[in-house]
Amino acid sequence: MTDETPAHKNPVVVAFATTMLAAMRDESRSLQFAVLLTDDGFEVAHHSATLDATATADGKLASMSSSIQALSEAVTRELKISAPNEYIVLATDKGQVIQQRIPGHTLVLAALFSNDENLGLALSVLRRHADQAANFLTAQGVK
Amino acid sequence: MAEHVILFTGPMGAGKTTAIQSLSEIDVVLTEGVNTDRETADKATTTVALDYGEIDLGDTDKVRLYGIPGQRRFEFMWRILKQRAKGMVLLVNNDAHDPISAMLEYLDEFAELYEKGGVIIGISRSDVSGTPTLDQYAAALDAARPGMLAPVMTVDPRDGAHMRMALMTLIANIEMRAMFGSMQHAQEPA
Numbered sequence: 001m002t003d004e005t006p007a008h009k010n011p012v013v014v015a016f017a018t019t020m021l022a023a024m025r026d027e028s029r030s031l032q033f034a035v036l037l038t039d040d041g042f043e044v045a046h047h048s049a050t051l052d053a054t055a056t057a058d059g060k061l062a063s064m065s066s067s068i069q070a071l072s073e074a075v076t077r078e079l080k081i082s083a084p085n086e087y088i089v090l091a092t093d094k095g096q097v098i099q100q101r102i103p104g105h106t107l108v109l110a111a112l113f114s115n116d117e118n119l120g121l122a123l124s125v126l127r128r129h130a131d132q133a134a135n136f137l138t139a140q141g142v143k
Numbered sequence: 144m145a146e147h148v149i150l151f152t153g154p155m156g157a158g159k160t161t162a163i164q165s166l167s168e169i170d171v172v173l174t175e176g177v178n179t180d181r182e183t184a185d186k187a188t189t190t191v192a193l194d195y196g197e198i199d200l201g202d203t204d205k206v207r208l209y210g211i212p213g214q215r216r217f218e219f220m221w222r223i224l225k226q227r228a229k230g231m232v233l234l235v236n237n238d239a240h241d242p243i244s245a246m247l248e249y250l251d252e253f254a255e256l257y258e259k260g261g262v263i264i265g266i267s268r269s270d271v272s273g274t275p276t277l278d279q280y281a282a283a284l285d286a287a288r289p290g291m292l293a294p295v296m297t298v299d300p301r302d303g304a305h306m307r308m309a310l311m312t313l314i315a316n317i318e319m320r321a322m323f324g325s326m327q328h329a330q331e332p333a
Contacts, residue, residue: 038177038179040179041191060216060219063216064219066176067212070174070176070191
């Protein structure tokens with residue numbers, strides 16, 4: 001049975017996401033911020049290890065991640081290189097934002113890692129948790 | 144070739160993406176997300192970054208058409224997109240809750256586009272809701288922004304010819320205001 005409640009209004013999903021994001025931080029101490037968001041930019045939950053409240057206020061980073069996801073997918077569509085497991089990396093000298101869709105669902109997982117983390121390891125943390133979220137959401141009947 | 148960058152603004156569900164799709168001569172670049180806010184607008188998807196289309200007007204003018212996401216949580220995209228724009232098609236759906244306030248809110252938010260070029264206000268879905276009337280929109284506009292030269296008309300975003308007429312009205316409005324502006328400038332004492 002499918003649960004039609006949007007993920008950001010579904011207390012079961014919000015509780016799961018909150019726990020999952022904290023677990024990501026436990027796994028990777030270089031994780032500074034992580035957010036699970038809906039396709040249309042609503043924050044389901046976030047975990048902030050180092051970012052101050054202003055940076056994360058009003059779910060702004062969720063909205064921005066939603067726009068980046070859609071714009072990046074528009075580019076890969078245009079270039080005819082889109083694939084199911086694509087991910088996005090924004091890298092600077094001070095850190096790296098990585099995000100990807102939750103496979104099979106209309107949610108996105110985005111995370112900011114410091115440069116103490118190697119990109120490959122950061123990506124594997126993100127992917128593992130995205131897969132874990134996919135399994136949970138499927139079991140719950142959430143899109 | 145003259146180039147115009149026109150921004151399509153207005154609340155979620157006003158028909159911005161549809162209008163750009165009706166007008167564009169290229170495949171429209173869409174950035175749609177699954178819409179989880181069905182109470183605000185009962186549609187399957189919503190723009191989350193921008194829409195982009197292009198149209199040539201005659202042999203001399205190219206118009207670049209950008210659409211914004213209508214929801215305020217994407218305000219950072221509004222700030223980015225309004226930087227290059229020289230004119231605005233403000234679409235307001237007549238069946239929205241308090242569409243006149245929505246019109247005034249978007250006019251305030253994008254006021255610089257009126258200063259930079261021009262604005263046209265298109266009232267969509269007037270077939271679904273007959274009120275407010277165009278006179279009521281015009282009166283509210285006159286009261287809130289006296290002297291503002293912004294045509295108000297009903298539009299059907301699905302109708303390419305209809306939207307083209309609205310766009311041409313905007314371009315004519317922008318060019319006329321630019322011409323009067325430069326004439327005024329020339330008459331000012333040195």
